[in-house]
Ligand SMILES: [Fe+2]
């Protein structure tokens with residue numbers, strides 16, 4: 001695997017803004033959603049009396065507002081009986097505080113394609129518990145997002161803004177129904193910026209302005225809306241910049257110049273661990289998969305005495321190998337039955353997404369090949385490239401074995417977990433054709449020494 005260039009100074013905003021592509025995919029938002037949120041909020045912040053520390057906290061909260069987005073995906077699928085990504089996208093485009101609009105949306109979409117009776121049962125259940133359900137879904141998402149922001153070392157102002165992202169000025173928001181100035185100022189900016197972005201991306205500037213005006217004093221702080229119209233909403237330059245492709249790579253220009261944050265090697269490890277949590281939260285069946293694959297592969301690398309830099313990169317590749325699963329619906333990831341051909345094709349696309357996401361990220365680019373090759377097999381029958389063994393690096397071979405062992409010993413929607421002995425036996429049968437002999441040997445030694453952590457049980461939703 002090509003080594004990371006440790007001499008290069010990586011800006012934290014470069015790493016994290018590139019990773020927001022994965023968050024946009026989770027929510028089915030158009031590419032650049034989080035980055036445009038950030039630009040809208042920071043442009044507004046230029047006209048507000050904020051300290052540099054607050055601006056910095058706001059910059060990262062705007063970028064990472066969706067950090068908790070994967071944590072309610074499985075629940076959305078099971079409640080609505082529909083694709084979590086489409087449902088979330090559509091819910092963002094209706095006025096969820098409007099009973100009529102929400103009711104019509106439910107009638108149109110929940111349980112689409114189900115037989116009449118189960119569908120009626122689902123609709124009744126959703127209708128009766130609508131308030132509790134939506135507050136629960138948003139609570140999970142906001143609390144998890146805030147928790148990961150804290151894990152990444154961001155200040156409490158950033159975490160608080162993420163917690164308040166879906167609160168509304170009139171007190172009818174979620175999860176706590178905070179009202180007016182009880183909602184943190186940065187949280188109000190986040191809520192406003194995300195809505196303007198969603199309507200701008202879907203329908204253009206005119207609709208974004210209309211929604212901002214219409215929801216003044218109900219959803220949004222009137223002072224923020226007035227500031228938006230007094231300063232930026234009518235300026236052509238603002239909308240041009242928002243539409244420009246360059247914004248995706250140039251968002252760092254909006255970070256407060258006297259508070260530029262950098263990512264050293266430890267910070268990159270922390271980011272890989274934080275995103276592993278985002279990935280693992282997507283499905284209750286894989287609630288510790290990435291973290292455990294990384295633990296297993298680290299033990300295997302130790303068995304083979306790999307040098308420290310290669311171990312570090314291998315561990316990061318393991319933490320991020322399934323990041324492409326964020327682009328796959330939970331209707332497929334959590335399906336208890338056999339997948340049909342179209343569903344399989346989507347499932348298999350996750351490694352390609354892993355490649356596409358990681359190749360954008362400065363600091364993680366060198367991991368893209370290894371991380372995305374974890375379903376390849378020595379005989380070339382794997383996916384997504386069908387690479388023959390000769391083209392798989394040693395790291396890719398190790399990761400492929402660790403991934404399979406972890407998956408076999410953890411519960412899945414369609415089967416119970418295998419014991420360690422059963423999993424080793426099954427893998428042994430593939431040595432030389434599917435999996436690398438040396439990698440298998442390293443796994444067996446690590447397992448025999450007893451260091452491999454026990455699998456996590458299926459998480460309650
Ligand atoms: Fe995978």
Ligand SMILES: [Fe+2]
Pocket residue numbers: 289321322403
């Ligand atoms: Fe995996």
